[in-house]
Amino acid sequence: MKNEKIEKLLFILPTCLFLLVISIFPFLYSVYLSLFQAKLTKMHKKFFIGWENYQIILFEDDVFPTAIKNTFMIAFSSITIEIILGFIMAKIFFEIRHVKFSNALRTVTIMPIMLTPLCVGLVFLYILNPTLGIFSYILDTFFGIEPFAYLGEPLPAQISIIAINSWQWTPFMMILLLAGLMTVPNEQYEAAKIDGANWFHVMTKIEIPSILSFVLLGVVLRLIECIRLFDIIYITTKGGPGIATEVMAFFTYRTEFRSFQIGTGSASAVIILIISLIVTTIAVTLLRRVEKNEGLS
Amino acid sequence: MKASVKKKVILLVLASFITLIFLAPNLWMLFGSFKSQNAMFALPPVWIPDFTYIKNFTIMLSQSYTYLLNSIIVTVCSTIVSLVFSLPTAFGLTFFKFKGRFFLADWILSTRMLPPVAAAVPLFILFKYLNLLDSLFALVIVYTAFNIPFAVWVSASFFKKIPYDLIEASRIEGASWFHIFLKIAVPLSKGGIATVAIFVFIFSWNELLIALFFTVSESRTFPIFISAQVSQAQIIWGNVAAATVIQSIPPILLTIFLQKNIVSGLTLGAVKN
Amino acid sequence: MLRKILLTCSLFLLPMNSLLAVEWGKELGDHSGVDLKVQSIMDPYIDAVKEISPKFESITGASVTVEGFGYDGLHEKQIVACSQNDGSYDVLFIDGIWIGEFVEADCIEPVEDIWTAEGTDKSIVAWDDYIGSFAGQAIWDDKKMCLPFGGYWHMLHYRTDLFEAEGLEAPKTFDDVLAAAKLFKDNPKYPELEGGYAMNMARGSAAGQQFYEWIYSAGGKPWESNYPGSPDAYADQRGLYNSAESVAFIEWMQEMINYMPPGVExxxxxxxxxxxTQGKVAMINNWSVRTPLFNDPEISKVKGKFGVALFPHAAGAESVPPVGGWIACVNKHTKNKEAAWDYLKWFASPEIHREWVLAGAPPSRHSAMNDPQINAEQPWTPVLYESSLRAWQELRPRHALTFELIETLGIEVNKALTGESSAKEAMDTANKKIDRLLKSEGYID
Incomplete structure (x- = not known):
């Protein structure tokens, strides 16, 4: 019995020790620094100020609150778009799932998910150049829309970020919902057909209820990613114009690495961490539920 | 019968159009990589480039092939090391019925929640203290730590699919846990392990910020090279385009060959094909 | 006329011995086995550094690796490493305005200390041969911290073919610029053009630096004691970001936007x-480091069709061209201090500097600016030289808060330019925020 215990420990302990050293240290150190007035260029002069960093970024300055607002605005808009478009796309690919090529088309569609965020940013920086980019050329030539600063005026910049974000992640929602549609038993469709139900009825009464847990799962997983949204903004709008696309992770980045105010930066990181943990807790509950529903499928 | 064929054709056209939307931006960068910088920004656009113009690639690769090699080494190593750590842990969390295993699983997942931006400086301090900076080894360790939570969760969800009776039976026959893990659990979860491997691979392949701080010359990775093309006086678009294309090859290949696994990877294993 | 006087004056400043060849074999130590690592920005001069470095390798036996980074990436990496006493890189090329920050983080071994201890020959460093407006950026607290090598100055770049067709001279004042921009914007004669002028307007450093670059020529100053020729620019840092001149300048920019390409924001x-370079605007103001690229037919369509002129100025003000650029420092934490210093003094010496410039890099020394071969290869050098003599070294703050100030200012200026707030509102906010920042770090009471 004793041997078994050791054997079991060997399965689990190495990972826990590894994470304790590598992952917990940054976490504790960030929390610790968030209570100090600290600048990276003069760490020996840091001094304890308690909650003041949190007070400053949350209540005395308008940038971080705007960043929180922007983060959730971008998150909710992109996720809404992703669900609607993702559902439509999933339906289309579901209907043609037995057709040749449909598999190839689907594979090409989901490629953006896996691409390097840095490269995605650069691709759109190239395309969205208002004077020389292909996007403004197409708008101008085929639709007669004069170029404007797609990344440089408040509303267009926000829309651009949401669009790029959705472009990269709608395919995720699509394959997720496609997996959901696959779980709908064929008999239900046939029963509906016999009853003469129209497509709207099929959608609202059969499909949506059975993919609801998939949608929820998609929402929380995407929310976790959106809270950490950084690379696209870093490359394209740099948080601008003004602070129209300033988001939490970008604020943390520039506080820590442009101003080197690592105390304030850590405070904002801890806030992101707390928000992420709340969302993750919800996610985990959902994950366990979806898994249970799926049973041993 | 005819109506349904017609419907399918319309849907296929629609699907093709959708595919084009998700393909076009990358395609435009791919075309750009075969153009001179003047042609990249020419108006009206040069729609179809001269695909024999490979100067961007030759220049870019001559400057960066060592970085590319580093990226491959780091990515492959951290994928293997992540699996070595995560699979046994996932196995343990699934089959050892000890108290607090749910809490442990949640704790492991929560270590992934600190934004990488915030982790960079503390990790730098830690690795400086351990005298491990400036080595691919350091990157492998950090990427492994970032990957473990994800890898544990996804592989655990696959291990759960193994019928418990199978495990019980082997235990009664006197098989050790290691034996069960290696001879039963791993072979039965090949698909799941492939999923984990792809995602860990992609994460390590895409990572920039930690690599920027942790590497010096010999150990620089490819994304650092790409980001370096954006300086203040100029963006070297020829290099950017060619490097973006090269950087995108592994993710695209993995998507093509293993697309069935993607959905389960993205949902931490909750959804399986 | 003024140019002639300045040129003559500067010739007197030139120490004659700086032009004599140095016996490098004797001057430099043997550094066999040392792998010298140089950290640099990926600016167009980096290829020239890589091109000439093998010469140093063959003299000293050291191997030199020059690594390029993006602007933000370089800054972050250098400061993070140095704050942890990391000496992985021996030579740090830093932007002149970062110096206060690097001194605060204790990253730099002052070159003045090294050469005093070593007793280096004055003709090798040839400090007086450096152009003052740029060399001043390498000095902090009256000590020469680094060797300036890559000075950039801003010049007005304009399309000579278009200006000749219209019978126009190169613009001198803000009014000239505005009139010319108006003329070329939406002019049916030039359907290729999208706008008359283009400026940096994006949020952050782009817009923030733009303010500092223009404010002196607009007749203003960013804070009380910072004006060209000020004996101590940091004596009184109370901000003037919302002064009448500042606001008038922002309003001028707002008007200029109408004559810029759509989307310039x-x-x-x-x-x-x-x-x-794609022929879409008739004029821009640009750093001189990129000027050689405008003649590269691979990336430019205006080869041979552009000219340069002094940075424009407001009526009643003088032209104060912006200055910036890169200075070479010895990392305080390096293990190869001697090799690093040898590389620096070799690389920045008048002789090698000339070779470097001829390989396509920007000149920073009087001797290089007056060199006939350089003048032949970079025909804009006379204008550049005059710009360099008129420039003011404290143009942008150089103390440890520089990045944060520029970033803060960049947000507010950008807001004014995108119409989110009026010029006055934006600059009032900027002044208030900068004031708070300076107070919190003790720069003002």
Whole structure:
């Protein structure tokens, strides 16, 4: 019995020790620094100020609150778009799932998910150049829309970020919902057909209820990613114009690495961490539920 | 019968159009990589480039092939090391019925929640203290730590699919846990392990910020090279385009060959094909 | 006339011995086995550094690796490493305005200390041969911290073919610039053009630096004691970001936007230069480091069709061209201090500097600016030289808060330019925020 215990420990302990050293240290150190007035260029002069960093970024300055607002605005808009478009796309690919090529088309569609965020940013920086980019050329030539600063005026910049974000992640929602549609038993469709139900009825009464847990799962997983949204903004709008696309992770980045105010930066990181943990807790509950529903499928 | 064929054709056209939307931006960068910088920004656009113009690639690769090699080494190593750590842990969390295993699983997942931006400086301090900076080894360790939570969760969800009776039976026959893990659990979860491997691979392949701080010359990775093309006086678009294309090859290949696994990877294993 | 006087004056400043060849074999130590690592920005001069470095390798036996980074990436990496006493890189090329920050983080071994201890020959460093407006950026607290090598100055770049066709001279004042921009914007004669002028307008450093670059020529100053020729620019840092001149300048920019290409609000360095080299605007102001690229037919369509002029100025003000650029420092934490210093003094010496410039890099010394061969290869050098003599070294703050100030200012200026707030509102906010920042770090009471 004793041997078994050791054997079991060997399965689990190495990972826990590894994470304790590598992952917990940054976490504790960030929390610790968030209570100090600290600048990276003069760490020996840091001094304890308690909650003041949190007070400053949350209540005395308008940038971080705007960043929180922007983060959730971008998150909710992109996720809404992703669900609607993702559902439509999933339906289309579901209907043609037995057709040749449909598999190839689907594979090409989901490629953006896996691409390097840095490269995605650069691709759109190239395309969205208002004077020389292909996007403004197409708008101008085929639709007669004069170029404007797609990344440089408040509303267009926000829309651009949401669009790029959705472009990269709608395919995720699509394959997720496609997996959901696959779980709908064929008999239900046939029963509906016999009853003469129209497509709207099929959608609202059969499909949506059975993919609801998939949608929820998609929402929380995407929310976790959106809270950490950084690379696209870093490359394209740099948080601008003004602070129209300033988001939490970008604020943390520039506080820590442009101003080197690592105390304030850590405070904002801890806030992101707390928000992420709340969302993750919800996610985990959902994950366990979806898994249970799926049973041993 | 005819109506349904017609419907399918319309849907296929629609699907093709959708595919084009998700393909076009990358395609435009791919075309750009075969153009001179003047042609990249020419108006009206040069729609179809001269695909024999490979100067961007030759220049870019001559400057960066060592970085590319580093990226491959780091990515492959951290994928293997992540699996070595995560699979046994996932196995343990699934089959050892000890108290607090749910809490442990949640704790492991929560270590992934600190934004990488915030982790960079503390990790730098830690690795400086351990005298491990400036080595691919350091990157492998950090990427492994970032990957473990994800890898544990996804592989655990696959291990759960193994019928418990199978495990019980082997235990009664006197098989050790290691034996069960290696001879039963791993072979039965090949698909799941492939999923984990792809995602860990992609994460390590895409990572920039930690690599920027942790590497010096010999150990620089490819994304650092790409980001370096954006300086203040100029963006070297020829290099950017060619490097973006090269950087995108592994993710695209993995998507093509293993697309069935993607959905389960993205949902931490909750959804399986 | 003024140019002639300045030129003559500067010739007197030139120490004659700086032009004599140095026996490098004797001057430099043997550094066999040392792998010298140089950290640099990926600016167009980096290829020239890589081109000439093998010479140093063959003299000293050291191997030299020059690594390029993006602007933000370089800054972050250098400061993070140095704050942890990391000596992985021996030589740090830093932007002149970062010096206060690097001194605060204790990253730099002052070159003045090294050469005093070593007793280096004055003709090798040839400090007086450096152009003052740039060399001043390498000095902190009266000590020469680093060797200046890559000075950039801003010049007005304009399309000679278009200006000749219209019978126009190169613009001198803000009014000239505005009139010319108006003329070329939406002019049916030039359907290729999208706008008359282009400026950096994007949020952050792009717009923030733009303010500092223009404010002196606009007749203003960023804070009380900072004006060209000020004996101590940091004596009184109370901000004048919302002064009448500042606001008038922002309003002038707001008017200029009408004559710029649509979408200019998202322009930063690369977009600005791209618009010019692709023939979409008639004029831009640009750092001289990129000027050689405008003649590269692979990336430019205006080869041989552009000229340069002094940075424009407001009526009643003088032209104060912006100065910036890169200075070479010895990392305080390096293990190869001697090799690093040898590389620096070799690389920045008048003789090697000349070779470097001839390999396509920007000149920073009087001797290089007056060199006939350099003048032949870079025909804009006379204008550049005059710009360099008129420039003011404290143009942008150089103390440890520089990045944060520029970033803060960049947000507010950008807001005014995108119409989110009026010029007055934006600059009032900027002044208030900067005031708070300076107070919190003790720069003002």
């Amino acid at each position: 998202q322009y930063a360095w690369d977009e600005r230069a791209k618009a010019f």
